[in-house]
Amino acid sequence: MYVKPWYHGDSFGNRYAMVIDYKYAKKILNRCKNPIIIAGELLSRDKEAIDIISKARYDIVSTTPKTYIAFKDRDRETYYESLNTLINLLKSDDWKGFNGKEYDLAVFIGIFHQLLIQMISTLRNFSNVITMNASRFYVSIADYSFPNLDRDTWLEYLRKTFL
Amino acid sequence: MIEFDKISMDNILVKVKKIDSGIIKGENITLEFGKIREETWEEKEGPQVKPNIFTLRNWDFKLLSRYKPFYSPLCDFCCKCTFGKCDLSEGKKGACGIDMITQQAREFCLNVAIGTACHMAHARHLVDYLIKKLGRDYKIDLGMEIDVEAPIIRTVVGIKPEVLGDLDEVLKYAEEQLTHVLASIATGQEGSAIDYESKALHLGMIDNLAKEVADIAQIIGFNYPKGDENAPLAEIGLGTYDANKASILTIGHNAIVGIEILDYIEQNNLSDRVEVLGICCTSHDLTRRNSRVKIIGPLSSQLRFVRAGIADVIVVDEQCIRTDIVEEARKKKSFVIATSDKACYGLEDKTEEPADKIIMELLNGNKNAVLIHDPKKAAEVAVKLALLVSPIRKDYKKLPDIKEVIEDIRRCTKCYNCQRNCPVNLDIPDAIEKAKGGNLFELSIIREECIACGRCESACPKGIKIVTAMEKATEYIVKNERSKIRVGRGPIKDTEIRKVGQPIVFGEIPGVILFAGCSNYYNGAKEVGEIAEEFLKRNYIVAATGCAAMSIAMYKDEEGKSLYEKYPGSFDAGCLVNLGSCVANSHAIGAAIKIANIFAKKPLRGNFEVIADYILNRVGAVAVVWGTMSQKAIAIATGANRWGIPVILGPHGVKYRRLLLGRKDREEDWYVYDARTKKRVIADPVPEHLLVVAESKEEAMIWIAKLVMRPNDTSKGRMIKVAHYIDLYKKLFGKLPDDLHLYIRNENEIPFNYKDEVIKILKEKGWKPREIPDPTLLERNIR
Numbered sequence: 001m002y003v004k005p006w007y008h009g010d011s012f013g014n015r016y017a018m019v020i021d022y023k024y025a026k027k028i029l030n031r032c033k034n035p036i037i038i039a040g041e042l043l044s045r046d047k048e049a050i051d052i053i054s055k056a057r058y059d060i061v062s063t064t065p066k067t068y069i070a071f072k073d074r075d076r077e078t079y080y081e082s083l084n085t086l087i088n089l090l091k092s093d094d095w096k097g098f099n100g101k102e103y104d105l106a107v108f109i110g111i112f113h114q115l116l117i118q119m120i121s122t123l124r125n126f127s128n129v130i131t132m133n134a135s136r137f138y139v140s141i142a143d144y145s146f147p148n149l150d151r152d153t154w155l156e157y158l159r160k161t162f163l
Numbered sequence: 164m165i166e167f168d169k170i171s172m173d174n175i176l177v178k179v180k181k182i183d184s185g186i187i188k189g190e191n192i193t194l195e196f197g198k199i200r201e202e203t204w205e206e207k208e209g210p211q212v213k214p215n216i217f218t219l220r221n222w223d224f225k226l227l228s229r230y231k232p233f234y235s236p237l238c239d240f241c242c243k244c245t246f247g248k249c250d251l252s253e254g255k256k257g258a259c260g261i262d263m264i265t266q267q268a269r270e271f272c273l274n275v276a277i278g279t280a281c282h283m284a285h286a287r288h289l290v291d292y293l294i295k296k297l298g299r300d301y302k303i304d305l306g307m308e309i310d311v312e313a314p315i316i317r318t319v320v321g322i323k324p325e326v327l328g329d330l331d332e333v334l335k336y337a338e339e340q341l342t343h344v345l346a347s348i349a350t351g352q353e354g355s356a357i358d359y360e361s362k363a364l365h366l367g368m369i370d371n372l373a374k375e376v377a378d379i380a381q382i383i384g385f386n387y388p389k390g391d392e393n394a395p396l397a398e399i400g401l402g403t404y405d406a407n408k409a410s411i412l413t414i415g416h417n418a419i420v421g422i423e424i425l426d427y428i429e430q431n432n433l434s435d436r437v438e439v440l441g442i443c444c445t446s447h448d449l450t451r452r453n454s455r456v457k458i459i460g461p462l463s464s465q466l467r468f469v470r471a472g473i474a475d476v477i478v479v480d481e482q483c484i485r486t487d488i489v490e491e492a493r494k495k496k497s498f499v500i501a502t503s504d505k506a507c508y509g510l511e512d513k514t515e516e517p518a519d520k521i522i523m524e525l526l527n528g529n530k531n532a533v534l535i536h537d538p539k540k541a542a543e544v545a546v547k548l549a550l551l552v553s554p555i556r557k558d559y560k561k562l563p564d565i566k567e568v569i570e571d572i573r574r575c576t577k578c579y580n581c582q583r584n585c586p587v588n589l590d591i592p593d594a595i596e597k598a599k600g601g602n603l604f605e606l607s608i609i610r611e612e613c614i615a616c617g618r619c620e621s622a623c624p625k626g627i628k629i630v631t632a633m634e635k636a637t638e639y640i641v642k643n644e645r646s647k648i649r650v651g652r653g654p655i656k657d658t659e660i661r662k663v664g665q666p667i668v669f670g671e672i673p674g675v676i677l678f679a680g681c682s683n684y685y686n687g688a689k690e691v692g693e694i695a696e697e698f699l700k701r702n703y704i705v706a707a708t709g710c711a712a713m714s715i716a717m718y719k720d721e722e723g724k725s726l727y728e729k730y731p732g733s734f735d736a737g738c739l740v741n742l743g744s745c746v747a748n749s750h751a752i753g754a755a756i757k758i759a760n761i762f763a764k765k766p767l768r769g770n771f772e773v774i775a776d777y778i779l780n781r782v783g784a785v786a787v788v789w790g791t792m793s794q795k796a797i798a799i800a801t802g803a804n805r806w807g808i809p810v811i812l813g814p815h816g817v818k819y820r821r822l823l824l825g826r827k828d829r830e831e832d833w834y835v836y837d838a839r840t841k842k843r844v845i846a847d848p849v850p851e852h853l854l855v856v857a858e859s860k861e862e863a864m865i866w867i868a869k870l871v872m873r874p875n876d877t878s879k880g881r882m883i884k885v886a887h888y889i890d891l892y893k894k895l896f897g898k899l900p901d902d903l904h905l906y907i908r909n910e911n912e913i914p915f916n917y918k919d920e921v922i923k924i925l926k927e928k929g930w931k932p933r934e935i936p937d938p939t940l941l942e943r944n945i946r
Contacts, residue, residue, distance in 0.1 A: 008584045008622070013239030013250060041859045065861040065895035072897065080896070082866070083858050084817070088233050088824045095828075112685060113588055115858060118235035118817040125236055125252065125263055 003147045006137030007113050012121065017133065017145035022160035028105065028132060028144060029058070029161070034097065035105035036061060037134075037162075040083065043110025044070040048155055053109060056162040059099055061086060067110065083111065087119045091127035108142070109134045109158075117141055134161065204323035209769030212321035213336050216343055216365055222772045223361035223805070225940050226779075229832050230804075230823035230853040232360055234267040237820055241266050244350040259350050268359035269348055271797075271821040275363045276345050278798025279370040281482055282746060283337055284505065285417055286377035288481075290330045292419050292538070293384035299328030303379060306389040308656040314756035314767060315375040315749060319368065321769040327383075330376045337369050337376075360821075367801030368771070374749035374799075382653050385422055387451035387743070390656040392733040394741075397450040399458040399716045400644040404473050406560070409437040409553035411545050412473075412497075414465060414488070415480035416744065418448035420502045423542035424478065425453050437549055442468065443483045444709055444744035450650045451743055458648060460717070461682035461710030462792065466615045467641075470631055472497065472559040475549040478541065481505040483681070483793060489532045495559045498525055498548055499532035502541045510534040518543045526551065563628075565601075568635045573599050574625045581619035581629055586815070587612055587685055591619055591629060603636035610637050614683045648716035649727040651708075651743020655754040657761055659734040663704070664762025668781045670880015672736045673887050674871030675704045677751040677803075678711035680788035680796045685814045690860040691789050692718020692726060697864055699730050699737055701887055703871075706740040708748040710790060715739070748799060752806055755782045772941060779807025780835065780938040783871035783884070785850070787863060791816040800854060809850045809870040811863050816856050823853035827905055835874060837936035841945045844936050846874040848905055861895045868892075869906075874938040878911040886914035889921070904928035908935055 001019045005011065020028070029035055037060045043050050044066040053060065054076035062068035063083040071078045079098045081089070089095040090106060097103050106129050108116055113135070120131045120141050133145035136154040146157055179192040211218050239252040241261060249257030256262050261269070293301070303324050305312045313324050320333050344362045347353045353362070381387060388394040404410055413421045421439065428434050439456045441449050442465050449456040459468050462483050469477065469488065472495035479488060481503040489508050492499045501508050513521045513533045521533060521544050535541040562568075572595050581591040589612060594605035610633040619629045634641065666672040676698055678691060691714040695705050707715050716725050730739040734754065742750045759765040759777040767774065778784070786803050788796050791812055797819045800810040804823060812819070826832055827848035835846045849872035857863035868888040876884060885906055892900045899917065903924055907913055909932040913921045939945065 006583055007588070008580075011238065012236075013252060015239065015252060063862075064859040065865070066859060068896055082855070082862055084233065084822055084856050085824065085852075088826070089828075092826075112814050112858065114586065115814045115817050115856070118237070118820075121237070122233065122235045126234065 001147075003138045005140045006148050007117070010117055010140050012141045015124075016140050017138070017142040019138065019147050020144045022157045025132065025134065025144070025146070025157070025161040028130070029107070032105035032130065034099070034101045034103050035059070035107060036097070036103045037107045037109065038063060038083070038086065038111070039067050039071070039078070039109055040064065040111030040116070041067055042112060043067055046110065049110070049158060050074065052155065052158045052162055058107075061098065063111070083115065083119060087122050090129050091123055103129060105130045105132060107132045107134050111135070113137060113139070134158065203325065204768070206766055206768045208321055209766060209773070211771045212769035214319065214365075214771060215340065216362060219365065219771055220361050222775065223364045224357065226364070226804070226853065227357060227360055227823070230825050232268065232356065233822040233824045234264060235817055235820055236263060236267055237818060246350065260354065265354060265356045265359065267820050268356035268363070269353070271819065272344065272359045272363040272366070273348050274794045274819060275366045275370070275798045275801045276341065276348065278794035278796070279341055279366045279373065281795050282370050282377065282798065283334065283341060283373035285481060285746065286373045286380065287334055287338075288417055288419065289377050289380045289384070290327065290334060293380050294327050294331065297327060297384060299326060299331070301327040301383070303327070303329070303383055305379070305382065305654060308658045309390055309654055310657050311757055311760060312654075313375055313379055314753040314760065315371050317767040318756055318769070318771055318774050319372050324379070327380065330380055333372065333376050337373050340369050341366065363801055364805040367798060367803070368805045370798040371749050371752050371802035371806070374746040375753065377746040378653065378743065378749060381418060381448060385418065385452050387448070388650060388652045390654045391652050392731065394650040394652045394732060395454040396647040396727060397454045397456065397458060397650050399460065399646050399648045399713060401459055401464055401468060401471070402642045402644040403457040403459065404440055405438055409475050409549040410473055411437065411439050411475065411549050412459070412468065412477045413439060413441045413445045413449065413480070414443060414477060414484050415503070416444040416482040417480040417503065418445050418452070420478055420480055420538045420541050421445050421449045422452055423538045424545055425449065425456070427542045427546050431546070433546060433550070437546055440474065444746075445480055447651050447709070447712070447744040451653075454650050458713060461688075461713040463615045463682040463688070466491065466617050466630055467634055469495065469497065470634060471562060472556070475553045475556055476500060476545045478502060478545050479506060482795070493531045496556055497531070497559075498552065500541050500545055501532065501534045502536055502538065504536065507534050508532065512536070514540065518547065522548050522551065562631060562635050562638055565635060568632050569598065569601055571627055572632050575599070575627055576625065578624060580622040580624065584618045584622035586616060586618065586683065587614065589613060595627075595629070595632070598632065598636070603632070606633050606636035607640075609633065611689070612687045616683070644717075646716050646719060646725045647728050648713065648725065649732045649739075649741045651712070651741050651747055652732060653743055653747060654750045655734045655757065657757065660754065660757045660761045663735055664758045666736070667758060667783060668762060668875065670783060670873070670876035670884055673701065673703050673783065673884050674867070675706065675751075675754070675782070675784040676867060677748060677784070677786040678705070678707040678715060678789070679709055679745070679748045679786055679799055680711050681790040681792035682710040682714060683792045683815055684790045686860065688714040689718050691715055694787065694789070694860055694863055694867070695739065696726055698867060699726065699739055702736040704734060704736060704738060704740070706734070706742055706751050708742045708751070709745040712741045714790070745795060745799070751784070751786070752803060752808070755784050755806065755808060758782050773944070775805065775807045776939050776941050776944065779940070781873050781875040783873050783876070784808050785867055785870040786810045787867065788816060789813040789863070791819065804853045809853050809855070811866050811870065812854065812856045814856060814858055822855055824855060825851045825853070827851050827902065835936055835938040835940060836942060836945050838939050838945045839937045844934070846936055846938055847872070847908060849873055864891055865895065872906060874936060878909060878935070881906070881908065881912045882914055885912060886916065889914060889917050899924060904930040908933050
């Protein structure tokens with residue numbers, strides 16, 4: 001299925017993320033050995049979405065203070081690492097992850113899209129980590145991405161993927 | 164036979180009318196022999212006078228081995244030559260042999276080259292103009308309290324500039340370096356990412372040099388404040404204009420024409436009839452000349468103000484001008500005078516025609532814009548034209564009627580093209596939907612985060628004037644938008660450095676923060692003011708330039724005071740310094756160099772490495788470029804990086820494609836030489852990064868607190884810095900940071916207020932006290 005990237009400046013070349021629904025997303029998550037959810041600043045502004053993600057059984061890393069606090073308020077302890085520092089670690093062969101194991105899947109959510117696109121670009125070009133975009137809007141450079149979704153459908157996707 | 168026409172002591176210029184020596188035969192030959200001047204600077208020359216691409220390569224490699232380039236490609240292709248386009252993704256190489264990493268480094272280097280060229284061409288214009296006006300021998304004198312007048316020039320070029328003609332010599336060197344680096348970016352040249360990085364750093368330093376030339380030239384040539392901490396306050400804001408006067412709006416970075424306009428108004432006693440307004444750095448510089456000039460605002464105010472139709476005449480010079488300025492002005496019957504070779508807009512060149520004839524043609528013809536590259540004539544035309552058209556433009560000096568705006572936005576079909584083109588992804592369709600019924604409140608809310616680039620409008624298939632609708636939604640607020648900014652003071656005085664040098668190097672003043680850059684913020688301009696105030700309250704020294712200095716001015720406290728009214732303008736703890744326009748941010752680098760020179764007695768002349776090593780290891784300075792629009796911003800940042808000053812970029816900065824990130828978890832990356840013991844030792848991982856992007860304001864604050872730490876901090880100084888780090892972290896995260904063991908070197912560095920909690924963390928981490936080295940990256944410093 002072809003989906004036009006949400007942001008009209010999102011055009012990298014010949015590679016387009018595979019458009020996935022929640023079933024496929026769940027399959028990917030189940031198949032990967034050590035996924036990590038990377039939660040950005042914008043997630044802290046969305047109560048319903050953060051309610052859902054806070055219940056996910058995977059490692060979560062908050063990339064901004066507000067996101068960290070938003071999870072903490074929901075009794076969910078997360079790691080904290082600045083986004084570019086985290087991506088720098090993820091792409092490094094010698095980094096073993098917060099939990100002592102290498103991450104093989106990075107799931108992105110709640111990151112300002114221009115920053116998100118560039119961070120995924122780094123992983124896509126210079127690492128073997130699989131990238132999945134679980135934000136509301138399709139991002140072409142990821143390996144896998146949700147399509148462009150209205151808010152209610154997106155929340156439904158999140159519930160069915162992460163709960 | 165040789166007949167001498169003229170000999171000056173500065174440059175020997177021999178004009179030979181006729182020569183017939185048997186070997187050489189000719190007429191009217193000019194020979195220039197450089198200069199003869201008595202050397203007045205006794206400092207011995209160091210090894211790196213006028214460094215070329217090779218000279219500081221080793222220094223760059225040292226930096227780059229610790230702070231490794233982190234690339235984020237903007238696209239998979241290289242489309243620089245006709246071999247291509249070449250797809251470089253998934254390990255593929257281009258037809259020329261280039262790979263993705265090298266291509267990113269090359270693109271980055273090109274961006275820095277463009278930014279450097281802008282500052283350098285600006286400097287060239289100023290120097291040539293002022294030499295023509297004042298002569299090559301015009302003295303450089305920055306006043307009694309500034310002996311080290313040009314710390315960057317002294318260090319890099321190895322001269323003590325005494326007259327304007329010396330600045331010409333500096334620029335010749337800089338122009339040569341730019342040419343060499345630019346040539347290396349051509350297809351089939353450099354094949355190594357690390358060497359492109361070194362070249363980018365080289366140009367960053369050259370950019371600093373050009374900016375220092377530009378600002379010194381205009382300070383002495385136009386009589387700006389010379390490091391005056393009590394420089395006057397000027398008005399700033401979209402609502403500062405006087406509706407009863409004819410108005411000339413200047414846009415850009417080069418003040419030459421603006422100054423001529425001010426002079427023309429003064430000479431003809433017209434100041435009660437016409438006023439000069441400004442956007443971007445030209446306005447900074449015009450207020451340095453005359454504090455009654457009003458600053459409308461930064462780059463982001465351009466489309467807004469032009470659409471408001473207030474300006475009778477718009478005079479544009481160079482840099483940061485909307486390229487559709489002529490078209491936008493035409494809609495409001497404003498006239499445009501282009502004045503620079505950098506931005507001619509396809510306009511007819513009227514420079515040779517009499518001023519009155521140009522005015523008549525503009526008034527009677529169907530064109531609203533001309534090119535006049537004679538500053539005096541451009542000034543005369545601008546003033547006369549503004550006075551003539553102001554009374555007949557009254558109907559255009561307003562936004563459209565509310566009914567007209569709502570009628571326009573009712574055509575919206577909610578196709579989302581506006582949002583999908585918005586650099587900050589504003590929910591414009593939702594705000595427009597709500598406004599269709601007449602409630603513009605949501606539009607007024609999203610305006611706070613809008614950077615007024617107008618991409619939404621050009622993407623709208625219906626051509627709805629979205630930016631205009633947002634302005635209408637906030638019309639009342641905007642009309643009253645007024646604040647105060649301290650006029651750019653220029654350099655930091657030697658006397659100030661003597662006072663703060665030691666506390667900065669020992670860490671007792673926790674840090675120096677420079678805010679620079681553009682105004683395309685990701686979450687509104689107020690964040691710059693909020694960050695600045697947080698650190699002013701904490702007694703950091705805060706300096707600002709360009710659009711960032713303006714954004715800080717627009718941020719007011721609860722009593723309605725701007726930070727410039729609240730905090731003194733000295734270079735001291737808890738003070739807020741507006742250095743001036745973008746070229747004036749060279750003085751922030753200059754201040755760091757002066758600390759090495761005046762406080763630590765490090766020789767400057769041809770000693771770049773020694774000075775940069777000192778700054779990296781001892782001067783707790785950091786720059787914040789929260790808005791990152793042009794290539795100039797990354798040239799500025801790259802220059803700071805080569806001197807060892809870390810830079811924090813706002814989220815848009817990621818599109819420069821390259822960061823310089825350290826790894827605090829890799830001990831071996833943090834070696835230094837201990838000059839006392841002569842041993843190679845592992846120091847603490849500070850500053851952690853050289854170029855990093857922060858995703859949010861709060862994250863930037865954490866970075867600032869960390870990136871001002873230096874290996875040389877005394878225990879007292881480190882304790883103060885760590886206390887601020889903990890305090891901020893606790894405020895933002897509700898807990899203590901878990902990397903404290905990396906920054907606390909002995910028990911004296913544990914902040915008293917957090918002692919028990921910190922000791923607990925240190926025990927958990929297996930922390931042990933360690934020595935504080937006398938740090939240097941240079942082996943020659945320990946010999």
